[in-house]
Amino acid sequence: MTFIAMDNLINYLLQFGQLxxxxxxxxxxxxxxxELKKDEYFSExxxxxxxVAFIDTGILRVCYYxxxxxxxxxxxxxxxxxxxxxxxxxxxxxxSEYVQAITDCSLLILSTxxxxxxxxxxxxxxxxxxQITSKALIEKVNKLSPMLSEDxxxxxxxxxDKFPTLANRIPLSYLASYLxxxxxxxxxxxxxxx
Amino acid sequence: MTFIAMDNLINYLLQFGQLxxxxxxxxxxxxxxxELKKDEYFSExxxxxxxVAFIDTGILRVCYYxxxxxxxxxxxxxxxxxxxxxxxxxxxxxxSEYVQAITDCSLLILSTxxxxxxxxxxxxxxxxxxQITSKALIEKVNKLSPMLSEDxxxxxxxxxDKFPTLANRIPLSYLASYLxxxxxxxxxxxxxxx
DNA sequence: GTTTTTTTTTGCCAAATGGCAAATAATTTC
DNA sequence: GAAATTATTTGCCATTTGGCAAAAAAAAAC
Numbered sequence: 001m002t003f004i005a006m007d008n009l010i011n012y013l014l015q016f017g018q019l020x021x022x023x024x025x026x027x028x029x030x031x032x033x034x035e036l037k038k039d040e041y042f043s044e045x046x047x048x049x050x051x052v053a054f055i056d057t058g059i060l061r062v063c064y065y066x067x068x069x070x071x072x073x074x075x076x077x078x079x080x081x082x083x084x085x086x087x088x089x090x091x092x093x094x095x096s097e098y099v100q101a102i103t104d105c106s107l108l109i110l111s112t113x114x115x116x117x118x119x120x121x122x123x124x125x126x127x128x129x130x131q132i133t134s135k136a137l138i139e140k141v142n143k144l145s146p147m148l149s150e151d152x153x154x155x156x157x158x159x160x161d162k163f164p165t166l167a168n169r170i171p172l173s174y175l176a177s178y179l180x181x182x183x184x185x186x187x188x189x190x191x192x193x194x
Numbered sequence: 195m196t197f198i199a200m201d202n203l204i205n206y207l208l209q210f211g212q213l214x215x216x217x218x219x220x221x222x223x224x225x226x227x228x229e230l231k232k233d234e235y236f237s238e239x240x241x242x243x244x245x246v247a248f249i250d251t252g253i254l255r256v257c258y259y260x261x262x263x264x265x266x267x268x269x270x271x272x273x274x275x276x277x278x279x280x281x282x283x284x285x286x287x288x289x290s291e292y293v294q295a296i297t298d299c300s301l302l303i304l305s306t307x308x309x310x311x312x313x314x315x316x317x318x319x320x321x322x323x324x325q326i327t328s329k330a331l332i333e334k335v336n337k338l339s340p341m342l343s344e345d346x347x348x349x350x351x352x353x354x355d356k357f358p359t360l361a362n363r364i365p366l367s368y369l370a371s372y373l374x375x376x377x378x379x380x381x382x383x384x385x386x387x388x
Numbered sequence: 389g390t391t392t393t394t395t396t397t398t399g400c401c402a403a404a405t406g407g408c409a410a411a412t413a414a415t416t417t418c
Numbered sequence: 419g420a421a422a423t424t425a426t427t428t429g430c431c432a433t434t435t436g437g438c439a440a441a442a443a444a445a446a447a448c
Contacts, residue, residue: 066340074339087332090325130324131284137331138281144338145268146260148374151406151434172396180342185435187397345404345436366426379405381427 005056006031009108012054012080016135017128026121030114036101042083043099048092051111052084058105059166061174064097073178075140076102076163083107086133102170152181153189199250200225203302206248206274210329211322220315224308230295236277237293242286245305246278252299253360255368258291267372269334270296270357277301280327296364346375347383 006028013019013027034053036042042060043049053060060077062085074097077083088095089112110118118125147155156179160167167175176186200222207213207221228247230236236254237243247254254271256279268291271277282289283306304312312319341349350373354361361369370380 066343070343072340072343086328090328126321126324130320130327133324133328134280134284134331137328137335140335141331141338144335144342146266147342148338149260149264149266149371153434171394177343182436183396184398184437188435191397347404376406377426378407378428382405385427 005033005106005108008056008080009054013128013132016131017124019122019124023122027118030118031108031110034107034109036105036107038101038104041098041100042105042107043085043095043097045096045098046094048094049085049089051109052082052089052115053099053107053109054082055079056106056108058101058103058107059163060099060105061102061170061178062097062099063174063177071173071177073174075143075178076166078163081136082132086137102166102174147180152179152185153193155179156186156189157193199227199300199302202250202274203248207322207326210325211318213316213318217316221312224312225302225304228301228303230299230301232295232298235292235294236299236301237279237289237291239290239292240288242288243279243283245303246276246283246309247293247301247303248276249273250300250302252295252297252301253357254293254299255296255364255372256291256293257368257371265367265371267368269337269372270360272357275330276326280331296360296368341374346373346379347387349373350380350383351387 009031010019010024010027019027031054034042036058042053043051045064055077057079059079060083061073062075062077062083063071063073066072077099083099085095085097085099087093088097115129119129147158150158156167156175159175159179172183172186176183179186181189203225204213204218204221213221225248228236230252236247237245239258249271251273253273254277256268256271256277257265258268260266271293277293279289279291279293281287282291309323313323341352344352350361350369353369353373366377366380370377373380375383
């Protein structure tokens, strides 16, 4: 189990740069397994993030409370991606977001200290991290941008394409706020699609 | 003129890391002034980007054609920011976006070659660029994300707040597609606000 | 396996936005 | 500066989405 998870992490990293066996072993020695049950939080608003997670299995969501006090799901993070409030993590400032498991999750955790050591030890580590960061952010921008000009039904169907099994297992409110519509509207959209 | 522009670039970079005088002089020697007239393109879809621009004065927009063939303005880039299709630039693949001056612009250009030399010569350059990249992308995500749950009038007013003088000087179509609404809807929103 | 609580659906109507075409207004061309 | 072109506004009506509350369904607690 743990073994496969570590390999998934290493394979993910190898997409972005080369690593020799010694470096791979170092990374594996620093990564710790964390199992989260559905609904448990990986990180919370108000706290300075002290670790990043590589999702081996499961799905997380990132959410926050807007100025009207409504809980908004900002995005979902699928397995084989990193989860962290990158802004707060880099700047070492309290996060304004919650990161929550919406299914049972198996994560690999790298602490700030571990990341610092990897950065100091592995030539090219910073470059790998930098590429991963910008790739993830570019994907978010490219996902969000067209959503603005699509109608809610289209946005819902694209969510279904990306997370086919998820729609009926998570609270309607998570999905509605992500899509930018009310719960009742989403409920009607669902009815019309069937 | 040029002098002040260079200082603006250097001051911008210094927000993200230290540079000594020699490094500053090197950067200044590599940056070339480019003046764009309103409506001219800085880069075009289909071409591999070969340079980045620091906007000294003026405003650019990034746009693309969606699957319906509609031209969508993805975002506006204000002065004292970098403009580039970061994804295509990094991956050296053809861009899917146009970057166009929507006012007369004064830009400082860094070519791929110049950037490579800066990267090889200046310790910490890559880190500065990496920080700038992720900051810009995070800002875009944080801008786009709440727009989904706002109504069009609110989105328009936020645009007015950010670019107070621009709204009546650019084609309605640029703004409407950015806001995710039709031209006629935007026209009516304008009328109602007055 | 009831009871309680939470979530989702539905009805009703209002408000927002879209689609299309015609009318104005503004800009460009000659 | 008149004509032609382009951009914006407006009218009309359809569709989408919101707001609120009640009903129904599902999930949780006992």
